[in-house]
Amino acid sequence: MSHPNPPRRWARRALIASTLVVGLVGLSACATDPGGAASDDRELDLLIPAFPASWDARATSGFYLTAQLLINEPMVALAPDGSFVPTLAESVDQPDLSTYVYTLREGVTFTDGSPLTVEDVLYTFDLHSAEGTTSFMARYMAGIESVEATADHEITVKLAAPDPEWPYTIARMGIVSAAYYDEHPESVGTPDVPQLGTGPYTVESISAGSKLDLERNDDYWGAKPEYDAINFEAPADDNARLLALQSGEYDAILQAPLSQLSSLTSIPGYNLTEVPEVATYRISMDVTKAPFDDPAVRRAIAHAVDREAMLEAALSGHGTVSNGIVPAELLIGLGEAQPVEDAYESFGDSLTYDVDAAAEELAASSVPDGFAVEVLVQQSDPAQTLMAQILAQSLAEIGIDVSVSQVDDNTFLSRLYLDKTGDGLVVFSFNAGSAEPANMARSAFTAGDFGNMEQFTTPAITEALQAYKSEEDDAARQALLLQIFADANAEVPYVPVFHPSVAAVVADDLEVKDFTSFWWASRIDEIIVPTA
Amino acid sequence: MSAPAAISAASETGVVASQRRPKARRSSTGIVLRLILTRLLTSLIVLFVVTFVIFLFVHAAPGGPELALAGVDATPEQLAAIRAAYHLDDPLVLQYFRFISGALGGDLGASITMREPVITVVSRAATSVTLPLIVMAWMLSVIPGVTLGYLSARKRGSITDRVILTATILGATAPVFAVGMFVSYVFGIQLGWLPFLGAGDGGLDTLRHLVLPAVTIAVVLLASATRVSRVRFIQVIEEDQYTFARARGLSRSYLWTRVVLKNAAVHLITWSGSLVIGLIAGLIIVEQIYGLPGIGTLLIKAIGSRDIPLIQGITLLIAIGVVLINLVVDLLCIWVDPRIRKGMEVER
Amino acid sequence: MTLIDDAPAVLEVAGLSVHAHRRDSPISITDDIDIRVAAGEAVAIVGESGSGKSITARALMHLLPKELTTEGELNLHGRSISGISEAAMRKLRGTEIALVMQDPFTMLNPLETCGAQLTAVLRDENGKTLSRAERRSEAVRRLAEVGITDPAVAQRYPFELSGGMRQRVGIAAAIAGKPRILIADEPTTALDVTTQSEILELLHQLRVTHGIALVLITHDLRVAFSVADRVYVMYAGEIVETARSAMLDEAPAHPYTANLLLAEPPLEHRVEKLAEIPGSVPAPGERPTGCRFAPRCTWATQECTTAPVALTEVDGDSSHVARCVRIDEIRASLSDRVPVIAGPRDESQDARAQSPVITTRDAARTFGEKVAVVGATIEVRPGESVGIVGESGSGKTTLARMLVGLTRPSSGSVRVGGIELAGSPSRAEWETVRNTVQMVFQDPYSTLNPSRSIGSTLRDALRMVSTSDLDNRVGELLERVGLPTHYARRMPVQLSGGERQRVSIARGLAREPDVLVCDEVVSALDVSVQARVLNLLRDLQRDTGLGFVFITHDLAVVRQMTDRVYVMNRGVVVEHGNTDDVLDSPTDAYTQRLLASIPR
């Protein structure tokens, strides 16, 4: 799945996910390459889907972090295999569920030579959590009760309530230099004032919004980074990225556009790696808006959605049709597989593609003669548009007249999230920011959250979500989540359509290790490595 | 044929030059100054109207820069705080006044999303991509275009002329995006002669990356240049002055440079000015197709993120560019044509 | 050919034909032209529109467009130049043979100073271009040669000069390379009478001082006679008669020449009726096989139409040849060229007694800073024909437009039918004005709306009087101006200039006005056509008592058409009175100069 802009901002918490890596579907192209060991001057040229308007720490999230975290290291990093690795923090202590104590590594310096201090960490926290901040991470920081320097190299964070997602939040927070930010108010991250960090790579140049060149930080405190330089480029759209790869000047394309995978893999000298993404395309119906406040209408629509056709048309089949808005594997990771599989199968009953059943439901609804509705889709994600057109054709058969409106992301957000001025029917893609299974669920069922397009929630669900936060037992967590999804499924506020794949196409002389849906949250030089 | 136009026009109003009141005779510098001043004054109004209209539309549009800044995870309070920080909730008139007073002082404000002064952002995009692209496209089209127009005009009616004519109709009509896709597909992808994506690493590499985009624009402009210059050349050739110059035994080079080119110049200058103006929209499309980080791409991005200062700044700078081009065109015409210097109406 | 035969020929043309190629079949434009010009001689080629005289002039210079091809022998100074290369011809142009064109307003490059254009062809003895200082002094010297003594003119642009000055600069530029022959293609047609005589005098001077032979192309026999030693008369692409000027004037041998002379309104006296030539000049490709003039010739018989006619000597005089098979039979009647002379003008005393239809008092008009009419006081009484005469810029047209309400006076008074036009007349008052005075315009080609038929144009006008029976009334109107009724269905393009002018008169008559203002109605017409329109107007005046205001620059027309005349100069009426009195004994210096300038 691909939507370059804005990237997965609606990302949430996580857990580990080695189980998630269903497999490397990498096309085992000719293994003729002798695969010489990485030499010192190896550069990595990467195509990523999008660039932020600025490399300011507050403006980077999602894919952007892949570059950001190479410059500004977090205190604790997420390793490609899903484990957490202390980096700028030497150690982490968790005295209780809502308190974290980080001990900073000593002797670390920024690339300008100045030493890393607790002031820098405090400054970074403040950057993201101060009142009125523009930071994408503000909401994740909202649960902080206090952040204090409790010793020379010690930071203590107290949360208002336990937050299973906190480690992921910390792993996404690259530490910036307080002095540097003070010196350049409001302009850090621009071409003239590039970011300054302690990470394995440092900025060589930023050129006009579409290129970022990093070079190795030779004074890096840790192991010598693999590549001499890593260059990122974000062509204007999927098509341009395909063309770019064809030009042969790049080593890899990450988050490759799925509808173009066949074209991409036909380019000689490149291999495909494809894994399921923790993301869901769904059709959501705003239960507060007529006629979608009528469950019969929602059931009718659920039966009218040809999910197979949508997967085929929108993603050329690169994904899996799903009965739930969270990939089953994520829940299975918490415990037994059987209950999850049974539940998901039962969810499918209301989702069968059956136009006759749909017509029957509609005939029995408050709008037996059908109605007209506008579906908003994001211009940046062509898959949504294709799905909406298929939806329109199916719904036309039962008398619902769908007009598809393609709008830019800003309009999409403002009309559906802020103003709620849509007609109530949305084709929508929703991605997890982390492998925490409750991440997507909480967003989908919390009133006022962007993920809750349906404006659907029940007291029971809210209660279950709350209980999940302090529940430490995985099996119990699994049960809580399954209960939530069952409750929701009964009301059909949404039609889960499919989970897309996430793909990388990489040159022959490189190999992909531990590629996951969250590749961007880990060091890319540890995911894409020279063939041994 | 009726009596010569000049005569009938004179007898129409019964006026000859000698009857002008002597004091009414203005100096030519005065006329030129007046022309420039009037032009600048009108331009100021134009700029005012343009920016205001764009300003209104951007404000009426759904969404705002705060969404681009803080994303979907932002809380309503956070969004409100951002709006307040950028004065987005102030009365429109006040906001516009702030913008225009800043602009009059040369300050276009800072881009909200890019956190840099608008001037910096725009001039970077302009100098690294857009201006070289315009210059390259202009040179690739006007010079060969006028040459082709010359050939075509000299051999009018011949096979060469007809081939050139037919080809130019095709070139001048094909939409720039169709040409762009064709050129990038054939010369970039299939033949692999030149890069077709991005602006390269600066310097010569950037120039290399600009060749195909420039060719794309030039295809359209070249056709138009050929047609316009051909028509104008033939017009001059059919004028009495050309025959008279020929009848005096003047050389071919004199005929072409001093008579044809010189008399066509005002027309060609005016035309090539309007061409550059008409090219602006085409530039946006070409920059999109070739993934060039120029002003067009910047504008599209700014629109997407509702970066109001940036949108305002870009449109204002484009409008200023248009005004400047028009001014340069006027001055060049004044320089070439003494009749304009003397305040006479001349058909361009 | 007598005297001139002895002088060596600088230009000799034999059997020159020009063809156009349209859809494969060549159409001949001129046929078998023979011209001989001796050194220092002045010859004129005279003809009406469509005669092919300008084409011939350009063929001599090898300046025809590619679509036209030439045949025949061209000898310049005894050297054949037919079919020589463009490069070789370029060397001869300007140095051996030069051309001055008709329109001084378009002939010069508007973007170069006069001096630069004058000296563009000049080279020093080594073939190098001249230095700036040399060019400047040369320019001043050359200007002096053509009578421009102000050295500042060299720095001026053509648009800063008057028409006469431009024509002088043009001549200076043409002769800069010291050619031996100068072809002047209607060099004075676009100029005022006074300027015309100056330019003709200049051309004569150049002959004398520089020994340049002159080939004058003109439509005006009077101009030709005043300048040229010999005259070639062209009609429909061929030469119909050649003779020494005096001979041609006194004893034309071709009916066409004779008719042309008769059709010209005389300046000295009034004639009962001007001679008309019926029909019009046939277009190339539509020319009759026999004598080309036969269809319009009153003397033509069967024998004229059978075979092409050759040039034959007249009275055994080798210098006088004509292309007519019946020369000997009709010679006598041709010479009989004096039509009835009108007696003393029968002044209509009752008209004098009546109160005027149109009165202006100090009517003035300015356009911005320009003053068109300084202040004119005129009167027009019912049934009277009044002339307003003047050169371009005299304000006569502006005055005429004020009379019909197309232009409002800036100050002073204009009363038409008792209505003051300087005020703001009501709708009904305007109706009165329009029923009193109507206008006929100068240019026959733009006087009718090209996209509307003759009938609909006339219906528009008739409808303003009454909407009944429009078609019949259109027919009547057309008959009144001597056109067949079926012309109502025609479009203006299908009509000749004279016919259009008559439709225009019909339109003016539609509202049955008391006075018709005719603004240069015949100035754009050929002489033969002009005669017919003037006769028509005179008939109208005689038959219906219609009054006229004749705006014209042509004193001969004034003599023929008007009872009283106002002479205007620079926006002021300088003299007025009975036409004969003013023309016979002018009191104002300007009127005298005007009369003196007319070539006789």
Add this chain to the structure above:
Amino acid sequence: MTAPATVAIPLRTEKKRRLPPITISIAFAVLAIALVMVFFPQIAPYDPNFIDATAILQGPSPAHLLGTDQLGRDVFSRVIAGAGTAVLAPLLLATGTIVVAVLLGLAAGYARGWVDGVLGRVIDVLYAIPALLVAIVVVGVTGGGFTMALGILLIFGLPSPFRLFRAAGMERVNLPYMEAARAIGLSHLRIIFTQLLPTLRPLLVSLLFLQFTYGLIEVSSLSFLGLGVPPGSADWGRMMFENRATLSSNVWATAAPGLALVLLAVSTNVIGDWMYNSHEMKEKHR
């Protein structure tokens, strides 16, 4: 100043920019085909909007002459259906622009004075801003649809036809036949409609074709940027925009609408050009 001579055969060449007759014939043929597509869309073998998930991105075959797009829709049928918007939208735009430009232009050229002054200044302002730029900004920002796009293109497309008609009005207003009409007593409105407009007819027709061409290019450029027509429309520009991502699977899904677009635009331009020239030629030879 007496009768200047007329030359029956023009000395000036008339081969101003005559196109080979074959080009003009082809242009008319293309236009005819386009019109057939507009009025008889049923000649399409398939419903242009029918989505067939079993036939996605096929190459050309006897069943699908130009293959299918990413929703399995028949490209050939969509190209035929695309003629609808390709002809009607620019036609609407061209007609609208010309009607407004004629009314305003003639008013300004005929009346002069303050009317001319005010209109002239407004047009100057519009002229300073490229139409497509405004359309891109405004439609892009507001997400306005096709109607808004057409409206903007119409308003900002006014300057050049307005100036043309203003000049035509000014040039003709003092011609003798116009003055004669005034002298005869026709009202101003009557003069404009019965005297002025008929003389402009050839100009109007040729201009309609030329404006149509500009309109077609502008509208499809917007479509190509994803603005204006709704997604999935069988619009040529939109099809190119949506299908260019699948260039390697079925090049015809992009190339065919592009080719159709270029052919139609070139043809109408050729026809307009040809009409304009033959009109101009007539004027010269009147």
